Amino acid sequence: MDRKFLMTAMGYGILGLILGIYMAASENHGQMVTHTHIMLLGFVVSFFYAAVHKLWLPGNTAKMAKTQFLLHQLGTAGLVAGLYLLYGRYMPAATIGPVLGVFSVIAFAGFVLMKIMVIKAAKT
Known part of the structure; x- marks a missing residue:
């Protein structure tokens, strides 16, 4: 998982x-x-997740880790695309706002799963 996060x-x-x-x-x-x-959620947080996997969750390819990766990627990609549409004035805030909210919650869920995995790893 560390390499997947590093590459993304x-x-x-x-x-x-x-x-x-x-x-x-x-x-x-x-x-x-x-x-x-893009730079903070996409680059910095993905890089942080790569480091966490490398240092504290080595070899963790469990279902939770894969789910966390997918949630982070989906949330980040959705937010970036939505923000591009919003700030490029391609879509009104009333239309894209709720979509941005959904993708924010998805990215947040990925962060919560990372916290759970770190807690689980600390117990073993």
Whole structure:
């Protein structure tokens, strides 16, 4: 799982930097919130999860770990896409807002599962 999270972290890092470079070159910083979520939730949190798996949850490929990975990826991708639509003015807040709420809860559930896995690992 550590490698999966590391690879997705690097992918989000590249995506975030591309968006940042585009904003700087175009002098249009309307996607700053999207860029921030890509870099923090996509890159930093995924990298943090990779480190946790490597250092405290080695070899954990249990169902809970796979579920946690999928929740994090789904929540992050959904939030990033939704924020892009919102801040790019492709979709009104009244329409995309509830969708963003759902993906936020999904990402939160992934974080809670990580906490549970760390607690379980500490007990063994």
